[in-house]
Amino acid sequence: MKALITGNEAVSTAVKLARVEVIAAYPITPQTSIAEKLSQYCSSGELDADFIKVESEHSALATVMGASSAGVRTFTATSSQGLALMHELLHWSSGARLPVVMANVNRALGAPWNIWCDHSDSLSQRDTGWLQFYCESCQEVLDTVLIAFRLAESVFTPVMVMLDGYILSHTAEPVEIPEPEQVDRFLPKYQPLAAIDPKDPHTYHAVTSPEYFMEFKQRQFEAARQAEAVAREVSADFAKQFGRHYALTESFMCEDAETIIVAAGTSAGTGRYVVRRLREQGRRVGLLRVRMFRPFPFEEIRTLLGGAARVAVLDQAISPGSEGVLFQEVRSALYQAGGSGPEIYDFVTGLGGRDILPSYIEEMVEKVENGGKAGLARVNWLGLKS
Amino acid sequence: MIEIRIHGRGGQGAVVATHVLAEALFREGKWVQAFPHFGVERRGAPVAAFVRYAERPIELRCHIYTPDYVIILDPTLAGSPAAVEGLRSGGGLLVNSSLPPEELGLAGEFRAACVDASNIALKHGLGSIASPIVNTAILGAFARFSNIVSLNSIIDAVSGLIQRQTEINIQAVRESYESLKLPVIVESKASR
Numbered sequence: 001m002k003a004l005i006t007g008n009e010a011v012s013t014a015v016k017l018a019r020v021e022v023i024a025a026y027p028i029t030p031q032t033s034i035a036e037k038l039s040q041y042c043s044s045g046e047l048d049a050d051f052i053k054v055e056s057e058h059s060a061l062a063t064v065m066g067a068s069s070a071g072v073r074t075f076t077a078t079s080s081q082g083l084a085l086m087h088e089l090l091h092w093s094s095g096a097r098l099p100v101v102m103a104n105v106n107r108a109l110g111a112p113w114n115i116w117c118d119h120s121d122s123l124s125q126r127d128t129g130w131l132q133f134y135c136e137s138c139q140e141v142l143d144t145v146l147i148a149f150r151l152a153e154s155v156f157t158p159v160m161v162m163l164d165g166y167i168l169s170h171t172a173e174p175v176e177i178p179e180p181e182q183v184d185r186f187l188p189k190y191q192p193l194a195a196i197d198p199k200d201p202h203t204y205h206a207v208t209s210p211e212y213f214m215e216f217k218q219r220q221f222e223a224a225r226q227a228e229a230v231a232r233e234v235s236a237d238f239a240k241q242f243g244r245h246y247a248l249t250e251s252f253m254c255e256d257a258e259t260i261i262v263a264a265g266t267s268a269g270t271g272r273y274v275v276r277r278l279r280e281q282g283r284r285v286g287l288l289r290v291r292m293f294r295p296f297p298f299e300e301i302r303t304l305l306g307g308a309a310r311v312a313v314l315d316q317a318i319s320p321g322s323e324g325v326l327f328q329e330v331r332s333a334l335y336q337a338g339g340s341g342p343e344i345y346d347f348v349t350g351l352g353g354r355d356i357l358p359s360y361i362e363e364m365v366e367k368v369e370n371g372g373k374a375g376l377a378r379v380n381w382l383g384l385k386s
Numbered sequence: 387m388i389e390i391r392i393h394g395r396g397g398q399g400a401v402v403a404t405h406v407l408a409e410a411l412f413r414e415g416k417w418v419q420a421f422p423h424f425g426v427e428r429r430g431a432p433v434a435a436f437v438r439y440a441e442r443p444i445e446l447r448c449h450i451y452t453p454d455y456v457i458i459l460d461p462t463l464a465g466s467p468a469a470v471e472g473l474r475s476g477g478g479l480l481v482n483s484s485l486p487p488e489e490l491g492l493a494g495e496f497r498a499a500c501v502d503a504s505n506i507a508l509k510h511g512l513g514s515i516a517s518p519i520v521n522t523a524i525l526g527a528f529a530r531f532s533n534i535v536s537l538n539s540i541i542d543a544v545s546g547l548i549q550r551q552t553e554i555n556i557q558a559v560r561e562s563y564e565s566l567k568l569p570v571i572v573e574s575k576a577s578r
Contacts, residue, residue, distance in 0.1 A: 004405075004408060030424075115424070137443075166421065166422070170422055170424070171419060171421035172404075172405055172418075173420075174418065269444075270446055272445050273445045355449050358446070
């Protein structure tokens with residue numbers, strides 16, 4: 001059935017279809033309507049799950065970690081400062097190999113106070129061991145939450161699904177809602193490797209001496225790397241079941257492109273709109289959307305960008321004192337030991353909800369094609385007031 | 387692709403209006419996008435909300451700066467330059483007002499029409515005198531004015547989306563459709 005729903009409704013619909021058993025969430029704009037809807041589903045009996053009310057985001061994640069340790073499928077959702085408050089437990093949950101799934105509705109981090117979209121909240125959690133997906137449409141949000149559970153439970157690693165605050169969370173668009181039986185076939189009941197049992201007590205994640213700690217971390221690292229191949233398999237299976245295929249990166253007119261724009265989230269849609277218009281003028285421009293950010297698909301990105309003369313990265317998060325976060329990762333993919341590749345430039349825009357206009361993306365293309373190295377700084381800001 | 391921008395004040399139902407309009411267009415087989423511009427969320431503050439529709443999936447994700455249609459829910463915003471800013475030449479402006487378009491001091495090259503949606507809303511008990519809820523009471527007139535969506539689709543969308551006072555909202559839609567005065571003022575040239 002196709003229905004007109006918002007990104008937040010797509011999340012709660014997917015969580016219902018996934019037959020999650022324990023949910024804990026603390027409301028924060030613009031995530032709130034996810035928590036509200038899930039709590040309604042739980043109280044009406046539409047979803048047979050416990051919705052546990054908590055006093056903070058830290059407690060929300062702690063609660064679902066406990067439930068996940070007991071061997072059930074769990075979910076939480078947050079935004080911005082809420083995600084930052086979870087930081088300590090983000091590391092713990094991935095180290096504990098708990099397949100929790102979270103939706104993060106992207107929103108800027110203060111100060112100054114701001115409720116609108118950028119990617120600084122989730123990109124600043126890139127080293128916590130959570131796998132990360134960035135979505136472009138409400139359909140993709142619903143589908144990615146389902147994919148996230150399969151992936152998390154296959155590699156015993158938590159997964160974060162990102163949707164742009166307001167631009168997806170509060171935007172209604174047509175979404176194909178799968179039948180519950182279809183989802184059951186794709187996503188069978190979670191089978192934990194170990195589960196807390198009061199009748200058979202064990203200690204998990206106790207103090208681990210220097211003789212063993214590194215081995216734990218190396219295995220966690222390998223699992224996260226392995227998640228790339230597993231994500232491809234899960235996506236292929238998803239496509240078989242539902243007819244919609246999601247690659248880890250989505251390339252648009254990159255084959256013969258001289259200039260390729262790299263973006264994540266909804267700005268990629270506006271980017272493709274610009275690429276189509278520039279192609280009509282005979283310009284050889286393409287766009288690569290990074291859908292999976294952790295694990296970062298290094299080889300795939302190097303292959304897709306390698307033939308271009310120039311790459312321009314659109315960043316919605318910046319590391320003060322360094323560069324845009326997506327830029328760092330893309331450059332790292334392009335320039336491995338001894339390699340050479342296209343020129344690469346960093347553009348920062350869309351912070352704190354600044355609307356990303358087609359003209360900004362046209363400006364990126366103009367600048368890298370005409371300005372070249374001389375005209376551009378290490379980090380180039382687009383759309384600043386003069 | 388056609389773009390519609392709705393201006394109102396917090397509490398008048400601009401966001402719901404975009405959802406109903408988008409749902410109606412969706413029911414007619416269009417690809418749609420309905421989204422609000424969230425500012426500081428408080429009753430009475432000016433708000434804007436947007437609808438795009440097309441025959442194929444919509445990629446563009448920015449706000450609407452050059453709308454084909456503008457709908458103004460609050461009569462006091464009719465004279466605001468921000469409300470008609472970017473309205474395409476040959477586009478359409480529909481205002482909730484008891485005055486005729488000639489008396490609104492409009493400037494630009496577009497078709498303009500007025501419907502007294504506040505009065506219709508109050509007659510059907512939607513909102514209060516201080517704050518009538520005019521979203522449904524303007525969409526019937528918009529169907530007739532724009533001719534881009536049918537009255538029946540608007541009514542179906544109201545039935546599907548509005549759970550409370552559904553029947554009186556539908557009556558308001560019908561009355562608003564009937565009460566739009568045609569033909570409307572065409573091409574009010576800018577007087578600069």
